[in-house]
Amino acid sequence: MEHARTTDVLIVGAGPVGLSAAAELRRHGVRCRLVDRLPARLPYAKAVGIQPRTLEIWDRMGLARAALEAAVPMRGQLIYVNGREQARIDLVLPPEVPYGFAALPQYETERLIEEYVGGLGTFIERGTELLSFTQDEDGVTALLRTDSGAEEELRVRYLVGCDGAHSTVRKGLGLSFEGGAFDEGYMLADVEADWDMPHGYGVRSMHRADDGSTDDLLVCIPLPGNGRYRMSTLVPPELSEQGADRGSTQGDGVPHGLQSGGAPELSHIQAVVDRLAPAPATLSHMRWSSVFRISHRIVDRYADGRVFVAGDAAHIHPPTGAQGMNTGIQDACNLAWKLALVIRGEAGPALLTSYDAERRPVGEEVVGRTVRHATKGIEADPDTPRTIMLREAQLLIGYRDGPLAGRPYGSADAPQPGDRAPDCTGLTEPVAAYPLRLLDILRGRTAHVVLLYGADADVDGLAGAAGTIRAAGEPTDGTPPGAGLEAVAVLARDAEPTGLDPLAVAGYRDAAGEFARLYRPDGPTGFVVRPDGHLGARFPLADTAAALSDYLAALSPPA
Numbered sequence: 001m002e003h004a005r006t007t008d009v010l011i012v013g014a015g016p017v018g019l020s021a022a023a024e025l026r027r028h029g030v031r032c033r034l035v036d037r038l039p040a041r042l043p044y045a046k047a048v049g050i051q052p053r054t055l056e057i058w059d060r061m062g063l064a065r066a067a068l069e070a071a072v073p074m075r076g077q078l079i080y081v082n083g084r085e086q087a088r089i090d091l092v093l094p095p096e097v098p099y100g101f102a103a104l105p106q107y108e109t110e111r112l113i114e115e116y117v118g119g120l121g122t123f124i125e126r127g128t129e130l131l132s133f134t135q136d137e138d139g140v141t142a143l144l145r146t147d148s149g150a151e152e153e154l155r156v157r158y159l160v161g162c163d164g165a166h167s168t169v170r171k172g173l174g175l176s177f178e179g180g181a182f183d184e185g186y187m188l189a190d191v192e193a194d195w196d197m198p199h200g201y202g203v204r205s206m207h208r209a210d211d212g213s214t215d216d217l218l219v220c221i222p223l224p225g226n227g228r229y230r231m232s233t234l235v236p237p238e239l240s241e242q243g244a245d246r247g248s249t250q251g252d253g254v255p256h257g258l259q260s261g262g263a264p265e266l267s268h269i270q271a272v273v274d275r276l277a278p279a280p281a282t283l284s285h286m287r288w289s290s291v292f293r294i295s296h297r298i299v300d301r302y303a304d305g306r307v308f309v310a311g312d313a314a315h316i317h318p319p320t321g322a323q324g325m326n327t328g329i330q331d332a333c334n335l336a337w338k339l340a341l342v343i344r345g346e347a348g349p350a351l352l353t354s355y356d357a358e359r360r361p362v363g364e365e366v367v368g369r370t371v372r373h374a375t376k377g378i379e380a381d382p383d384t385p386r387t388i389m390l391r392e393a394q395l396l397i398g399y400r401d402g403p404l405a406g407r408p409y410g411s412a413d414a415p416q417p418g419d420r421a422p423d424c425t426g427l428t429e430p431v432a433a434y435p436l437r438l439l440d441i442l443r444g445r446t447a448h449v450v451l452l453y454g455a456d457a458d459v460d461g462l463a464g465a466a467g468t469i470r471a472a473g474e475p476t477d478g479t480p481p482g483a484g485l486e487a488v489a490v491l492a493r494d495a496e497p498t499g500l501d502p503l504a505v506a507g508y509r510d511a512a513g514e515f516a517r518l519y520r521p522d523g524p525t526g527f528v529v530r531p532d533g534h535l536g537a538r539f540p541l542a543d544t545a546a547a548l549s550d551y552l553a554a555l556s557p558p559a
Helices: 016-029 052-061 064-070 106-119 168-173 237-241 266-276 320-342 349-376 385-392 438-444 456-472 515-519 541-556
Strands: 002-012 032-036 076-082 082-090 124-126 129-136 140-145 152-163 177-181 184-194 201-208 214-220 230-233 282-293 295-299 308-309 450-455 484-492 506-510 523-531 537-539
Touching: 002 016, 002 320, 016 032, 016 052, 016 106, 016 320, 016 438, 052 064, 052 438, 064 106, 124 168, 129 152, 129 168, 129 320, 140 385, 140 541, 152 168, 184 266, 201 266, 201 320, 214 266, 230 266, 295 349, 308 349, 450 456, 450 515, 450 541, 456 484, 523 541, 537 541
Parallel strands: 002 032, 002 152, 032 124, 076 201, 152 308, 450 484, 484 506
Antiparallel strands: 076 082, 129 140, 140 152, 177 295, 184 230, 184 282, 201 214, 214 230, 450 523, 523 537
16 A cells, blocks of 8 residues: 555545636645546536536636637527427526626536646546545545555545545445435437527427326537537437446436446437427437436535535436536535635634535525426426526525624625625726726635725725724734735725725725625625625624624634
8 A cells, every 4th residue: 555645635526526626725725636536537518507607706716718718608498398489588697797608518617627727736636536534533534546556545634525426425424315316217419400490599399298297308408519419308218128227326326427328329319309309400420428317316414524525426406407517616616715714724623514504505405496497397487587597597596594694784685794796897996998897806816805895085994994904814913814805995986096005905996886786885885705706794894893803703613
C-alpha cells in the first residue's frame, strides 16, 4: 500500500457536481484532490439544460463566457397531444435577469469546468476508485485504488461524495435513500433531425389513451449542431425483452440512469418520430444511444460529521426541466465556500451543519416538482407562468428559513436574508465610459461583499461603514479574521461617487435606478452578499457594526 498523503478535501466523482466543488474550493484557495473511477469522460449528452442561475454562478467564477460560446439557446417548448398542439411555452424571464436558458451536452459542461479547474492547478485523477473510508474527530481516512491497481491510504480533513446515484460515499455513511422508481423504461439518443421545427424549441409529443394515460411519448431537446437533438422515448417491447432493464441497479436497488443491454438503433427512434413528430422528420447521424430508468429519491441527510454528499449522490429525480445537474452544482457551491471558511479558520465547524439545513429542503422540493411535471406535464402546474419560469430557472431558491438568514429589514417583498441577490444593470463609476452590471462588480470575488447604499448626504456614513467592514475582517487580539469581507458602495442615481475615497471603498452610481428598484433599500441600507450569491444580511447603515457582528456570529455558532 502506498504511503498516505494529506490534503484538505477529497472529492469523489468528477462529473459536473464534483468538478464544481473542486472549482469553488480552488477559487477559495483550498487544496483538494478530485478522483473518478472512470478512465475518461463519457461522451453522452445526458444532462443538457443549463439554467440561468447556473450561468450566474459561472459568471462569478469567470466561466460564463466560455459556456455561452459552446451552448445554444433554449427558447421554449412545444407540447403536442394526439397530434394537436396543446401549448407553447416560451422561456421568457424578466429583463433584469442576465441570462436565459441554454442547452449544452454534459460532456461539454464537464470539459469546460475541467479546463477551468486545471487552470487552478487541480486535475482529475482518472481510474481512481474510493474503496472505503472512516472518519474521526480530526479527519477522514480514505482507501483508494489507483489506475495502476495499487491501493493508497489518504488522510484528509473532509470528504465530499459527488459520485452519482450509486454513490459509494452515501453507502459508506449508511444514509437512507427513500423514494421510488418509474415503471417505464426509456430510450435516449443523440441524433440529427431533418425537419421544419422552430430553432431553439424543445418538443414534447404524447399520445394519450382513452383513459387519459400516456402510452407513447417523444421528447426532443435541441443541442449545438445543425438539427441536432437529444431525443427520449419509451422503450419498445423488443428492447425490454432483450434485457434493457437488467443489471441496472449496481447492487443497491436504485434503478437510475443509463442501463446496460439493448441499446436502441436509429430505426427504433425513427419509428417513434414517425408516429409522434409534429412534422415529417428524417433522422440521421446517431452519435450514441442507450436505455435508461428513472428513480426519485433523496437522502435523509446531506452530511454526517466530516463527510458530505451532493448532486445525484443526495437526490435523484426525473430529468424534467433539467433540474438535476443544476441543483447539484448549487449544492457544490453552497458547500464549498463554507468548507473554505472553516478550513481557513474564519468560521466555526458548526457552520457546516447549515449545508444540510439549506440544501436538503431544496432537494425535496425539486424531487417532488419534477415527479409532478413528469407525470402530469408542466402545463398542469397551477402557478402563474411567471412563477413557473422563475422557479424553473432556479431563481426562486432561497434560504429565508435557514440558520444563516439574519433578521429581515424593510419591505417584506424586498430581497431579504436568504434570498438570491438580484443582478442589476446601469451602475456607473467615474472612469469607465460604459454601464456595469452588479455581476461585473462581483465577478471573481470569493469574499462576502457588503453593498452599502446611500445618497450624497450619506457619504460620511458610507465611508464609516466601509471602515467598520474592513475592521471586521481583520484579526484582533489573536483571534481569527472575519469571513473575508469586502465593501462596495452604491450611490443613488442622482448622487456622484467622487466624494468617496476609492482607496477606502469602491464606489458606483445607480445611474439607471435599477439597484434601488430591485433591492428596495429603506434609506441608507447595507446588504451582505454571500460567496454563493445569496443575501446573508440586510440592515440600516447606522447598524452596520451590530449587523456584521450578528452575521459573523451566525457563521461560527456553538458546536
